[in-house]
Amino acid sequence: MTTTRREVDAVLIGVGLVGTVLGRELTRAGLTVVGLERGRPRDTVPDFQGPKMHDELRYATRLELMQDTAQETLTFRHTVRDTALPMRRWASFLPGTGLGGSLVHWNGQTFRYQEDDFRQRSRLVERYGRGFIPADVTIRDWGVSAAELEPHFDRFEYLLGVSGKAGNLNGRKIPGGNVFEDPRSREYPTPPQKEPYGSAIFRKAAEDLGYHPYPQPSCNLSQPYTNPEGLSLRTCTFCGYCERFACEHFAKSSPQTVLLPVLLNDRNFELRTGCRVLRINVDQSRTVATGVTYVDAQGQEVEQRARLVILGAYALNNVRLLLLSQIGRPYDPTTGRGVVGSNYAYQTMSYPQVFYDESVNINPFMRSGANGTVISDFASDNFDHGPLGFIGGAYIGEIMTNGRPIGFHPVPPGTPAWGAAWKKAVVRHYNHTSTINVHGGSVATRQNYLDLDPTYKDAWGQPLLRMTFDFPENDIKMSAYVTRKAIEIGEAMGGRLVAGSPRKGPYDITEYQTTHNSGGTIMGTDPSTSVVNRYLQSWDVSNLFVIGASNYPQNACYNPTDTLGALAYWSADAIVTKYLKSPGPLIRR
Amino acid sequence: MRAPIVAAMMGLLGVLPPAAQAQLVVPSGQSLRQRPPAAQLCVGCHGARGEADLATGVPRIAAQSRYYLTKQLDDYAAGRRRHPAMEAMARILSRDDRAAYAAYYSQLEAPAPGRSAGGPPSERGRLLATIGDARRGVQACANCHGPDGVGQPPTSPYLAGLDASFISADLNAWKGGGRSNDDSGQMTAIAKALPPEDIAAVARYYASLPPPRPGPPDIVQSVLHRRAAPGRIPSATQSGEPSRRDRAGVEQGAPMTGGTQGAGGGAATDAPAAGRAPEQPSSVIYNVPVRDGDPARGRRLVASGAHGCAACHTIPGIRAARGVVGPPLGGLARRSFIAGGLPNNASALVAFLQDPPAFVPNTGMPNVGLRLEEARDIAAFLSTLERARAW
Numbered sequence A: 001m002t003t004t005r006r007e008v009d010a011v012l013i014g015v016g017l018v019g020t021v022l023g024r025e026l027t028r029a030g031l032t033v034v035g036l037e038r039g040r041p042r043d044t045v046p047d048f049q050g051p052k053m054h055d056e057l058r059y060a061t062r063l064e065l066m067q068d069t070a071q072e073t074l075t076f077r078h079t080v081r082d083t084a085l086p087m088r089r090w091a092s093f094l095p096g097t098g099l100g101g102s103l104v105h106w107n108g109q110t111f112r113y114q115e116d117d118f119r120q121r122s123r124l125v126e127r128y129g130r131g132f133i134p135a136d137v138t139i140r141d142w143g144v145s146a147a148e149l150e151p152h153f154d155r156f157e158y159l160l161g162v163s164g165k166a167g168n169l170n171g172r173k174i175p176g177g178n179v180f181e182d183p184r185s186r187e188y189p190t191p192p193q194k195e196p197y198g199s200a201i202f203r204k205a206a207e208d209l210g211y212h213p214y215p216q217p218s219c220n221l222s223q224p225y226t227n228p229e230g231l232s233l234r235t236c237t238f239c240g241y242c243e244r245f246a247c248e249h250f251a252k253s254s255p256q257t258v259l260l261p262v263l264l265n266d267r268n269f270e271l272r273t274g275c276r277v278l279r280i281n282v283d284q285s286r287t288v289a290t291g292v293t294y295v296d297a298q299g300q301e302v303e304q305r306a307r308l309v310i311l312g313a314y315a316l317n318n319v320r321l322l323l324l325s326q327i328g329r330p331y332d333p334t335t336g337r338g339v340v341g342s343n344y345a346y347q348t349m350s351y352p353q354v355f356y357d358e359s360v361n362i363n364p365f366m367r368s369g370a371n372g373t374v375i376s377d378f379a380s381d382n383f384d385h386g387p388l389g390f391i392g393g394a395y396i397g398e399i400m401t402n403g404r405p406i407g408f409h410p411v412p413p414g415t416p417a418w419g420a421a422w423k424k425a426v427v428r429h430y431n432h433t434s435t436i437n438v439h440g441g442s443v444a445t446r447q448n449y450l451d452l453d454p455t456y457k458d459a460w461g462q463p464l465l466r467m468t469f470d471f472p473e474n475d476i477k478m479s480a481y482v483t484r485k486a487i488e489i490g491e492a493m494g495g496r497l498v499a500g501s502p503r504k505g506p507y508d509i510t511e512y513q514t515t516h517n518s519g520g521t522i523m524g525t526d527p528s529t530s531v532v533n534r535y536l537q538s539w540d541v542s543n544l545f546v547i548g549a550s551n552y553p554q555n556a557c558y559n560p561t562d563t564l565g566a567l568a569y570w571s572a573d574a575i576v577t578k579y580l581k582s583p584g585p586l587i588r589r
Numbered sequence B: 001m002r003a004p005i006v007a008a009m010m011g012l013l014g015v016l017p018p019a020a021q022a023q024l025v026v027p028s029g030q031s032l033r034q035r036p037p038a039a040q041l042c043v044g045c046h047g048a049r050g051e052a053d054l055a056t057g058v059p060r061i062a063a064q065s066r067y068y069l070t071k072q073l074d075d076y077a078a079g080r081r082r083h084p085a086m087e088a089m090a091r092i093l094s095r096d097d098r099a100a101y102a103a104y105y106s107q108l109e110a111p112a113p114g115r116s117a118g119g120p121p122s123e124r125g126r127l128l129a130t131i132g133d134a135r136r137g138v139q140a141c142a143n144c145h146g147p148d149g150v151g152q153p154p155t156s157p158y159l160a161g162l163d164a165s166f167i168s169a170d171l172n173a174w175k176g177g178g179r180s181n182d183d184s185g186q187m188t189a190i191a192k193a194l195p196p197e198d199i200a201a202v203a204r205y206y207a208s209l210p211p212p213r214p215g216p217p218d219i220v221q222s223v224l225h226r227r228a229a230p231g232r233i234p235s236a237t238q239s240g241e242p243s244r245r246d247r248a249g250v251e252q253g254a255p256m257t258g259g260t261q262g263a264g265g266g267a268a269t270d271a272p273a274a275g276r277a278p279e280q281p282s283s284v285i286y287n288v289p290v291r292d293g294d295p296a297r298g299r300r301l302v303a304s305g306a307h308g309c310a311a312c313h314t315i316p317g318i319r320a321a322r323g324v325v326g327p328p329l330g331g332l333a334r335r336s337f338i339a340g341g342l343p344n345n346a347s348a349l350v351a352f353l354q355d356p357p358a359f360v361p362n363t364g365m366p367n368v369g370l371r372l373e374e375a376r377d378i379a380a381f382l383s384t385l386e387r388a389r390a391w
Helices: A017-028 A056-061 A120-128 A146-160 A197-208 A260-264 A315-324 A419-432 A473-492 A561-579 B002-013 B018-024 B037-046 B066-078 B084-092 B095-106 B123-130 B164-176 B186-193 B196-207 B221-225 B244-251 B295-303 B346-354 B372-382
Strands: A002-013 A033-037 A074-077 A269-273 A276-282 A289-295 A301-311 A348-350 A353-355 A373-375 A394-398 A433-440 A449-457 A463-468 A497-499 A544-546
Touching: A002 A017, A002 A289, A017 A033, A017 A260, A017 A301, A017 A561, A033 A301, A074 A449, A146 A561, A197 A373, A197 A394, A197 A433, A197 A473, A260 A269, A276 A301, A276 A315, A301 A315, A315 A449, A315 A463, A348 A473, A394 A473, A419 A433, A433 A473, A473 A497, B037 B084, B037 B095, B066 B084, B066 B095, B084 B346, B123 B196, B164 B186, B164 B196, B295 B372, B346 B372
Parallel strands: A002 A033, A002 A301, A033 A269, A074 A463, A301 A544
Antiparallel strands: A276 A289, A289 A301, A348 A433, A353 A433, A353 A497, A373 A394, A394 A433, A449 A463
């Protein structure tokens, strides 16, 4: 028995970063909007308060803020020849759930992708020639440029209050900032956070080697900040509980701290939590969405009719919902045809460690999720790939998001994995070890993709998403090269020992690496190779906009959130200024 | 009776020969079980065991973390935290003595206070302390001050069992800008969001809780001990292996706030360690031996009328000095306080005479423009005055 609710102007699937930004822009344009969030409502006060919020076992180990795998998970295999099996516990990546989405438990690392990333294929062809890109690599241009996104990056960063230092102000390079970044129109809203000791050592070493270190742009704020929406953030206290936790201090930018209170006060907006969308409904022609069908918190099935549908769930869930709704042609790796689920990409991480004498105290517990010092000298196409035989790169930084007691036990290679010798080594090295992050990008390939699992279903009887992924050879080569550079910096940092190895295959989904899954509903200018156009509007259903890291045709090395926020504002701007005036495809196919 | 105290003060002030000094001045972190001699200064207000009396507005300091107490004393000395008496106290103490006091009180066990004045705790106070107030944008005090207000040493002080009027006054100081010495500015933002009735409620709540017993010595104690000369960031290219001493220098810079304190990306490399904040902000000179003062010269200065002392004070032995605006100065040396706010000792008196309002802001005594030597001579003269008999 399905109840039908009165038609609204727009329905949001997911009320995280995308849902909150789109909800605000659409209600501001006068639309009535319903936001459907399958998780719980939650706010800084009372839900994120201490001492509970610093319970490492509850949040970091048992993953209280993440999707419940007993209800819904995904299945995984390395290649099409394998049989995929369901993940019983998240490990390699951690999809969040609940009001505010993943921005509640993120670290706050806030990078812009570069023009080299947005136009990766054509830039590489221009610089290195047509044969340079490996045959199985399916990287594409995004269909949007850094210059087009700049005003939207700017707006998003001023919403968040990002703490950082510009390296390129309107074309003028500024030492001490990221000199490789594309021109930005103004300085960051707040200055960088204080530099931790380990990061200062890294900066000195990187400078001495001729690189260009800069403070990592951070959404753990360096000072109080009131954003254009009138909401105020406070200063980070360096408590060390960012990633996998919510901030109790109003010091980390999240929907709850930067936008949700304004949206929830809007009479045109209605939030419904505990509502799980099963599918997007389309009419007979399959070119117009009529709304969505969801199961509410009481287990009742409800049809919510809407003139406009915004799909803004986590990247993987965006892909799954399109597949479940049979919108767009599913990707087939044997023919290379089809689009939904194609170009799934990840990121390629490695973590060399510098072990110091006991006279050097790193104080790893006294960090925030995003403070640290990084270089972009080996990111994107900022270095000559000609002689190297791979594409893409990594940023390198001394970034230690925390030194939590359960999770952080640095010991040098050769230490026993348990017992008295291990404990002794942990005590010896805990406060005298720096971790260097080699944060690498990921190319899209023909064989890595997402589709629906033929066997396993979720608690509502719908097929799980199936992931087929292994590290592309290109990315293994990239990691080998950039990790070697990181180890050289580590050796210049004056430690007693530098240990670490590049990322190697096969991909191990049981080890945490990063929650930067991308692709599957990619954007582009060609309907035969992309799911949405450059405004993130579905090629097939013109009143459906799909917004998420699922739009990225391949993954750059940077953390994806800033670019996602810019895309959300970019798309919202197109909806309000173009689509609402003349509903229909914004670009003819 | 009086001699040992004076000797103790003089030891503090560095006028005894080195050998005698070594016996009297407690080096930081040593002999914690014994009260440092000059901690007599603290006893008057904070109680014999740092327990303080209720409803005096003076906080309990027993078993507060050593790091926290040291930081507060250093901040008073540097003017980063304001309180007339405490600033003056902290300024006349050496850095080592401040650390010694902090170490001593951090390990003291004092009896819990009786029931707090100001009424029973309210549910509102408990809610603010443990959950916060979403409407006002105030997070729970417990985030930093621990469950039941037991603190999160070393950085965050305990609040349980502190005097309610002290907590109220302190929150009002944060609110009004009189106190702003937390690194994040969180306390200012929180206090500004709290109306008076909420401040009173949260103060009563914490006053009603039992204070914690001394914890184990701070984990950063060893770092604090290693305070040495300012250092530099190790230069990685010069030697590959920076010298031990260089590293230790940086390390002691700011042990609780993450090493070098450059605004991220700023030039932190050659900056002196941040822990060595200036302790003497004004032109007034502290820690001067008063023994060098000449009482006879001091008497002549007062009697000359050049500085107008006689207009306000009655001074034995000086005929013109019959003023009744300020207190009579006979027997000054026996008094506990100068101008009601400063501990009365020679060094404090010399400092006070040079700029009275700087030490006791609401004093009626103006700055009469005394130079250091003049102040020292006058202090030496004043300390000879017996209590007046005939008047």
